[in-house]
Amino acid sequence: MNRRRQMAISLAAALLSGLLVYGIYWLQLRHIRLEEKVPVVVPKQFIPAGTVLDKSMLTTALIPRSSLKEDMLSRPSDADGMQTFAPLGTGEPLLDWKVSMYPLLPKEGEETFQVPRDYIKSVSNGIRAGDWVVVYLSSEAEGSRRLYAEPVIVAAVKTAANTEIDDPSNPSVLSMASGDKEKMYASRRDANGNIDAVNLNLTERQWLEMDAACKDGNGKLVIAFASSAPGMDGKEAGS
Structure with missing residues (x-):
């Protein structure tokens, strides 16, 4: 009886020892995997909002897998030709929500509103789709x-x-998408037509603020071409 008990105890001890060794091995393997370096896309230098990206502006950097997020891009080609919604800092992992192939579409949390004509006092004649x-x-x-x-x-x-x-012969939106500033400027100089309606991408709060200020007829809007998009003041993102 004692012999059987000793064998059972020895077997249980061996089993527990094996489980302990396996547990330590699994934890070490998990730690190594989390510390493993993976490539992500980062800008080579500060990039302002509203910039059409080119692969030459981007590179890759290695970060621990534990820091990797689902919305980080892994290849510069994934962002080629996209326009930035937010300024990008040097060496900052590029997140997919900060860029879009279709910058004229409203972002998450925005809608496209046509500004009523009786809300407007004046509109800068030089503005075009895609401008800030x-x-x-x-x-x-x-x-x-x-x-x-x-x-x-x-x-x-x-x-x-x-x-x-x-x-029509040289749409500025196509020039903007290809990053050709000279053609974009030329197309705006050659464009004809009086502005009758302006559509803006606004959040609900922004639209309600506009509507409250103008619906009684006491307030009128002046829409001016912006000299820079948000973040184009030369400061690094996040500074």
Whole structure:
């Protein structure tokens, strides 16, 4: 009886010892895997918002797998030709929500609103789809002020015939997508048509603020071409 008990105890001890060794091995393997380096896409230098990316602007950097997130891009070619929604810092892992192949579409949390004509006092004639604009409120009762702290993006600029204002032979949007600033500037100089309607990508809060300020007729909007997109002041992102 004692012999059987000793064999059972020895067998249990061996089993527990094996489980302990396996557990330590699994923990070490997990630690090694988490510390394993994986490549992610990073900018070579600071990139402002509104920039059309080219592979030459990007490179890859190695980070621990434990720091990897699902929205990080792993190949520079994945971001080639996309436009930035936010400024990108040097060596900062590129997140997919910061870039888009279709920058005229509203981002998450935004909708595209056509600004009512009776809300507008003046619109800069040079604005086109894809531009950043600053929105001011002109009001005798409240005084003139900037309506939004940050510029907003123009989704469309239409004539009275509901056609996009652009140069048909050289659309500025295509030039913007290819990063050709000279053609983009030339197409805007050659574009004809009076601005009749402006569509802006706004959050619900921004639209409600605009509507509250203008619906009684006391406030009017002044929409001006922005000299820079958000983050284009030369400062690094996150500084």
